[in-house]
Amino acid sequence: MCIGVISTYRRRSFTTLTAAMTSETTATIIDGKSVAKQIKDEIASEISRMKETTGIVPGLAVILVGDRKDSATYVRNKKKACEAAGIKSYEAKLPEDSTEEEVLKFISEFNDDPSVHGILVQLPLPRHMNEETILNAVRIEKDVDGFHPLNIGRLAMRGRQEPLFVPCTPKGCIELLHRYGIDIKGKRAVVIGRSNIVGMPAALLLQREDATVSIIHSRTKNPEEIARQADIIISATGQPNMVKGSWIKPGAVIIDVGINPVDDPASPRGYQLVGDVCYEEACKIASAITPVPGGVGPMTIAMLLSNTLISAKRVHNFE
Numbered sequence: 001m002c003i004g005v006i007s008t009y010r011r012r013s014f015t016t017l018t019a020a021m022t023s024e025t026t027a028t029i030i031d032g033k034s035v036a037k038q039i040k041d042e043i044a045s046e047i048s049r050m051k052e053t054t055g056i057v058p059g060l061a062v063i064l065v066g067d068r069k070d071s072a073t074y075v076r077n078k079k080k081a082c083e084a085a086g087i088k089s090y091e092a093k094l095p096e097d098s099t100e101e102e103v104l105k106f107i108s109e110f111n112d113d114p115s116v117h118g119i120l121v122q123l124p125l126p127r128h129m130n131e132e133t134i135l136n137a138v139r140i141e142k143d144v145d146g147f148h149p150l151n152i153g154r155l156a157m158r159g160r161q162e163p164l165f166v167p168c169t170p171k172g173c174i175e176l177l178h179r180y181g182i183d184i185k186g187k188r189a190v191v192i193g194r195s196n197i198v199g200m201p202a203a204l205l206l207q208r209e210d211a212t213v214s215i216i217h218s219r220t221k222n223p224e225e226i227a228r229q230a231d232i233i234i235s236a237t238g239q240p241n242m243v244k245g246s247w248i249k250p251g252a253v254i255i256d257v258g259i260n261p262v263d264d265p266a267s268p269r270g271y272q273l274v275g276d277v278c279y280e281e282a283c284k285i286a287s288a289i290t291p292v293p294g295g296v297g298p299m300t301i302a303m304l305l306s307n308t309l310i311s312a313k314r315v316h317n318f319e
């Protein structure tokens with residue numbers, strides 16, 4: 001059984017099961033962890049080739065403000081992944097009650113430091129800070145998260161200057177589709193969630209891949225009906241198990257970005273991670289699905305390393 005919260009997306013209850021739900025079909029599990037490992041290995045060998053020929057190694061600076069446990073874990077994992085790939089990592093840790101100016105000062109130092117090719121400001125920032133002010137301060141040439149408005153604007157406009165970086169999580173989703181040989185062109189794609197860091201850029205990327213894209217959000221009137229038209233669903237809502245089997249067209253491909261902790265006294269950490277999609281139900285209906293954990297999460301980190309390498313190659317004219 002899939003447990004979940006009552007969300008504003010879910011306005012009706014579902015009593016009918018689709019035919020596919022009762023049959024014995026099983027989806028392909030899209031193994032993000034192993035694809036991410038493969039990509040990280042590719043990056044590591046590119047970095048050693050770069051180091052041998054130019055003597056330069058890519059550098060990534062991470063700015064962490066406050067003491068959220070999840071953020072500290074993510075930052076630690078990014079640091080480990082950098083070391084494994086041969087990227088030099090720099091870290092600025094600031095207390096929760098720091099001022100915006102203090103954060104901006106670190107950004108400015110990293111902006112001016114030629115050994116830093118990428119700057120990541122871990123989100124969310126403390127509530128008293130203006131995220132926009134801070135993200136805008138990152139030089140676009142070092143914006144490896146792809147969150148600067150100029151990079152997002154360029155992502156939205158086609159046939160003009162290309163963005164210098166594409167946001168890591170959506171880029172990882174598309175990369176998974178490509179590596180599993182899943183056609184996007186002409187397909188109906190539905191993105192669930194419209195956040196600046198995942199949903200919105202995911203929709204833009206799918207459009208660039210020639211999908212026909214709809215976005216479902218908290219005010220959408222008939223989300224289930226719209227989702228059920230999708231050949232490809234990318235879900236990024238942060239609502240555990242919100243997407244039921246009844247939302248899924250038989251044979252659809254499901255990319256589940258949600259990483260939601262749900263209380264579980266039986267597990268050693270006291271919680272269990274679940275996606276936005278009711279995995280058990282979806283497995284019986286979808287043709288392919290990403291698990292949580294082990295799906296999109298590891299790809300996000302792989303894409304961050306990839307963007308950092310792209311940045312270093314670009315400044316040093318290394319092909």
Ligand SMILES: Nc1nc(=O)c2c([nH]1)NC[C@@H]1CN(c3ccc(C(=O)N[C@@H](CCC(=O)O)C(=O)O)cc3)C=[N+]21
Nearest residue numbers: 074120121122123124145168293294295297298300301
């Ligand atoms: N400026 C910024 N850029 C980000 O890219 C960014 C951020 N802020 N804030 C938080 C979110 C979240 N995020 C994740 C990265 C990796 C995993 C990941 O590797 N997850 C593993 C392990 C999960 C676990 O066991 O804890 C998995 O899904 O298999 C998850 C989540 C990046 N984010």
Ligand SMILES: [Mg+2]
Nearest residue numbers: 169197198300
């Ligand atoms: Mg993300």
